[in-house]
Amino acid sequence: MEINIADIIVAVGGVIGAVGGIYSIWAKYNQEAKNKKTDYELEKLRNEDKIRNKKRSDNAMLVFGELWNVLYNSGASRVYIVQPHPLGHEELLTIYFEVKRKGVEPMRPHIQQLKISEVAKFASGLVKNVFMYITNIEEQVQDRYARSIISSHGCCNAIIKRLSNNQHDWVGSIFCEFTSPMKISEEEAQDLLHHAATNIQYILPEIKSEE
Numbered sequence: 001m002e003i004n005i006a007d008i009i010v011a012v013g014g015v016i017g018a019v020g021g022i023y024s025i026w027a028k029y030n031q032e033a034k035n036k037k038t039d040y041e042l043e044k045l046r047n048e049d050k051i052r053n054k055k056r057s058d059n060a061m062l063v064f065g066e067l068w069n070v071l072y073n074s075g076a077s078r079v080y081i082v083q084p085h086p087l088g089h090e091e092l093l094t095i096y097f098e099v100k101r102k103g104v105e106p107m108r109p110h111i112q113q114l115k116i117s118e119v120a121k122f123a124s125g126l127v128k129n130v131f132m133y134i135t136n137i138e139e140q141v142q143d144r145y146a147r148s149i150i151s152s153h154g155c156c157n158a159i160i161k162r163l164s165n166n167q168h169d170w171v172g173s174i175f176c177e178f179t180s181p182m183k184i185s186e187e188e189a190q191d192l193l194h195h196a197a198t199n200i201q202y203i204l205p206e207i208k209s210e211e
Contacts, residue, residue, distance in 0.1 A: 122146035
């Protein structure tokens with residue numbers, strides 16, 4: 001029986017073509033499957049991001065509500081939260097949450113990306129002290145730069161309450177500042193700020209770098 005090389009070549013070419021066709025179909029199916037998986041992962045990330053943003057927004061509203069309550073019940077001129085960031089590698093202090101009475105200058109513009117190293121002694125006190133009732137800024141705030149920031153913007157008395165997370169790490173401090181002598185007693189201030197801190201500290205949104 002005579003073997004026709006040309007027929008063999010045609011047959012092999014047909015097999016290769018068939019295999020190539022199968023591979024092409026498989027590759028197309030595989031790519032479509034990867035695309036669907038990618039689309040699913042992207043959609044999942046988008047949904048998770050929406051949920052995180054909504055939760056952050058809801059928590060922010062709750063924090064503002066607590067600060068308004070402190071402002072009203074303490075008779076303070078302004079109430080704000082000083083937060084360290086980035087958490088775990090604290091280098092800066094920033095105010096994001098602040099409420100104040102009409103006509104009172106805000107502190108937020110004056111404490112943005114403030115280096116902790118510039119107010120190291122005062123920052124150390126915020127970490128160590130659970131509660132501070134300051135009736136004499138000159139005597140009780142010994143960090144010169146911190147004292148200058150506080151007193152130069154009209155504050156004559158202040159109440160400060162430490163905020164902690166689940167690991168008892170410092171995540172910020174509530175400041176109640178008075179432009180005239182405060183009338184709330186230390187005991188009343190402790191109760192008011194303790195209640196506010198309990199409602200705030202576990203939902204306090206972390207300061208982001210762009211803020």
